[in-house]
Amino acid sequence: xxxxxxxxxxxxxxxxxxxxxxxxxxxxxxxxxxxxxxxxxxxxxxxxxxxxxxxxxxxxxxxxxxxxxxxxxxxxxxxxxxxxxxxxxxxxxxxxxxxxxxxxxxxxxxxxxxxxxxxxxxxxxxxxxxxxxxxxxxxxxxxxxxxxxxxxxxxxxxxxxxxxxxxxxxxxxxxxxxxxxxxxxxxxxxxxxxxxxxxxxxxxxxxxxxxxxxxxxxxxxxxxxxxxxxxxxxxxxxxxxxxxxxxxxxxxxxxxxxxxxxxxxxxxxxxxxxxxxxxxxxxxxxxxxxxxxxxxxxxxxxxxxxxxxxxxxxxxxxxxxxxxxxxxxxxxxxxxxxxxx
Numbered sequence: 001x002x003x004x005x006x007x008x009x010x011x012x013x014x015x016x017x018x019x020x021x022x023x024x025x026x027x028x029x030x031x032x033x034x035x036x037x038x039x040x041x042x043x044x045x046x047x048x049x050x051x052x053x054x055x056x057x058x059x060x061x062x063x064x065x066x067x068x069x070x071x072x073x074x075x076x077x078x079x080x081x082x083x084x085x086x087x088x089x090x091x092x093x094x095x096x097x098x099x100x101x102x103x104x105x106x107x108x109x110x111x112x113x114x115x116x117x118x119x120x121x122x123x124x125x126x127x128x129x130x131x132x133x134x135x136x137x138x139x140x141x142x143x144x145x146x147x148x149x150x151x152x153x154x155x156x157x158x159x160x161x162x163x164x165x166x167x168x169x170x171x172x173x174x175x176x177x178x179x180x181x182x183x184x185x186x187x188x189x190x191x192x193x194x195x196x197x198x199x200x201x202x203x204x205x206x207x208x209x210x211x212x213x214x215x216x217x218x219x220x221x222x223x224x225x226x227x228x229x230x231x232x233x234x235x236x237x238x239x240x241x242x243x244x245x246x247x248x249x250x251x252x253x254x255x256x257x258x259x260x261x262x263x264x265x266x267x268x269x270x271x272x273x274x275x276x277x278x279x280x281x282x283x284x285x286x287x288x289x290x291x292x293x294x295x296x297x298x299x300x301x302x303x304x305x306x307x308x309x310x311x312x313x314x315x316x317x318x319x320x321x322x323x324x325x326x327x328x329x330x331x332x333x334x335x336x337x338x339x340x341x
Contacts, residue, residue, distance in 0.1 A: 013029055013030045013031050013049055014029070014030040014036050014046065014047070014048055014049075014051065014055060014059070015027065015028070015029050015030070015046075015047040015049075016028040016029075016036060016039040016040055016044055016045070016046055016047075017044065017045040017047065017139070017148050018039070018041065018043070018044040018045070018148055019043075019146070019147045019148045019149060023147070025139070025142065025146070025148075027139070037058055037059075037062060040059070040062050040063070040123070042122040042123065043122065043123075043124075043148055043149045044123065044124070044148055045124040045125070045126070045148040045154065046059055046063065046123065046124070046125045046126070047125075047126045047127075047135055048070070048074075048125070048126070048127045048128070049127075049128055049130075049131055049132075050074075050128075050129065050130070050131075051074070051127070056070050056071060056074075059125070062123075063120070063122070063123040063125060064120060064122070064123070065088055065118055065120060065123065065125060066088070069085075069088065069090060069118065070116070070118065070125070070127060072116075073090070073092055073114060073115075073116025073118065073127045074114075074116070074127055074128075074129050075114065075129070076113060076114065076129050078092055078114040078116075079092070079114075079212060080092050080093045080094050080114070080209075080212035080213055080215065080216045081216060082216055082219050082220055082223070084223070084225075087120045087121060088118060088119070088120050089118070089119055089120075089151075089155075089225070090116070090117070090118050091116075091117040091118075091155060091159075091216065091220070092114050092115070092116050092117070092216075093114070093115050093117075093159060093162055093212070093213045093216055094112040094113070094114060094115070094208070094209030094210075094212050094213055095112060095113060095114075095115040095128070095132045095133070095134050095162050095165070095209070096110060096111075096112055096133065096165055096166050096169040096206060096209065097110070097111055097112065097113050097130055097131075097132060097133070098110050098133070098169060098172070107176040107179070107180065107195050107198060107199060108172060108173070108176055108202075109198065109202060110169055110173060110202035110203075110205060110206055111202065111205040112205050112206065112208070112209035113128065113129050113130045113132065114128070114129065115127075115128050115132055115134060115158075115162065116128070117155050117158060119151040119154075119155065124148060124151050124154060126158070133165050134158060134161050134162045134165055135158070137161055137164075137165060138157065138158060138161045143157045143160075143161075145231070152225060152226055152228070152232060153229075153231075153232055153235075155226075156220075156226065156232050156235045156236055156239065157235065159213075159216075159217060159220070159236075159239045160235055160236075160238055160239040160242065162213065162239075163213065163217075163239045163240075163242035163243045163246060164242050166206060166209070166210055166213075166242070166243070166246035167242060167245060167246045167249065169206060170206065170246060170249045170250060170253060173199060173202060173203065173206075173253060174253060176195075176199055177196070177199055177253065177256070177257060177260075180192050180195045180196055180199070181196075181260060193261070193264065196257060196260060196261055196264075197261075199257060200254065200257050200258070200261070203250055203253055203254050203257065206246075206250055207247065207250040207251075207254070210243055210246050210247045210250060211247070213243055214240060214243045214244065214247070217236060217239055217240050217243060218240070220236060221233070221236050221237075221240070281324070281327045281328065284323065284327060285320050285323055285324045285327065286320075288316060288319045288320045288323050289316035289317075289319075289320055292312050292315050292316045292319065293312055293316065
């Protein structure tokens with residue numbers, strides 16, 4: 001699956017889908033149509049992405065769906081739930097969104113955003129605050145018995161595709177994780193550790209969205225209108241299975257990332273210990289010449305005073321060499337013992 005950044009302006013539009021009598025899917029976009037509202041007819045599917053207040057009001061007037069309900073689905077803080085009020089059915093789920101991180105361009109940043117599904121007997125409406133991946137993937141790969149006339153089946157198909165997209169996102173996240181770990185093998189740098197932390201944060205977002213979505217799916221399965229056809233129930237079960245699979249993948253990836261972070265933290269700690277040990281040996285070795293020079297610099301008679309400078313140099317070199325040899329040998333033995341263990 002190739003992911004790319006949506007260009008500014010491409011993601012703000014109204015799209016109308018309609019299945020005609022020949023089962024052909026007709027697609028109308030506001031960027032191409034002079035008056036997109038003329039294309040909104042009964043049994044059509046309206047897809048709103050980052051709509052303006054004027055667009056919300058116009059769509060509400062045509063479809064008869066309260067504009068306050070439409071506006072609520074565009075709230076980024078809206079939680080996943082299902083609500084049936086009079087003739088309007090509302091389903092809100094969390095859908096995965098991906099973008100390239102500005103600070104860490106080598107990895108993707110994953111998070112979730114609410115996807116609203118609203119329908120009455122005549123119109124089907126989906127809304128999203130940001131450009132999502134569910135609707136495009138559903139349109140690109142139409143499922144069996146796809147039709148804008150069958151609102152309940154279309155809702156279930158969107159929910160199934162949403163669950164499948166979580167699995168796709170997790171596979172992409174796994175590739176990002178492998179890429180970062182490969183770079184860490186080559187050289188331990190802070191930026192790679194921060195990238196791993198960002199991937200862990202993405203897993204939290206995806207896991208939270210999956211937990212909310214599976215609760216909605218479980219509730220939908222108990223609603224009478226979604227239990228009318230055996231095929232619909234089977235598709236709901238498939239969506240639940242996909243969600244559970246994604247949740248399991250989230251758990252596995254989180255454990256792997258946590259283990260990786262702990263492992264590299266230990267490696268960094270060991271590297272620091274090695275550096276400190278080396279510096280300690282060097283410090284001890286350099287202390288010996290300082291001690292000898294201090295003794296020969298004292299203000300009283302010492303042997304070899306006539307050639308005191310050269311004597312001090314020779315003694316310092318001999319003692320420093322002997323001390324360095326024994327310290328190096330001791331640290332080497334300690335390292336070998338640890339390796340054997």
